[in-house]
Amino acid sequence: MTNKRINVGIAGLGFGKEFIPIYQNHPNGGKVAICTRNPETLKNVGDQFDIPESLRYTDYYEMIKNEELDAIHIVT
Structure with a gap:
C-alpha cells in the first residue's frame, strides 16, 4: 500500500459535509x-472544519481546475 496522500474536492455541503x-482523519487523507x-x-x-480559504469554492468548474485534487466527491 502506498503512503500517497489523496486530495479530495467535495461538491455539495448538505450531506456532503459529513464526509x-x-x-481529514483518513491515514492517506490530504487536502480537502x-x-x-x-x-x-x-x-x-469551511470555518467548522478549518478548510483554508484557497480550498473553498462557489464555482464547481473552478474547483475541478485545481490540479492538486486527485478526486472529486459529488454529493449534490
Whole structure:
C-alpha cells in the first residue's frame, strides 16, 4: 500500500459535509476542498472544519481546475 496522500474536492455541503472529517482523519487523507453555491454555507462549513480559504469554492468548474485534487466527491 502506498503512503500517497489523496486530495479530495467535495461538491455539495448538505450531506456532503459529513464526509469532510472522514477524509481529514483518513491515514492517506490530504487536502480537502469544498464547493457550494451558497457563500454563507461555504464560510460556515469551511470555518467548522478549518478548510483554508484557497480550498473553498462557489464555482464547481473552478474547483475541478485545481490540479492538486486527485478526486472529486459529488454529493449534490
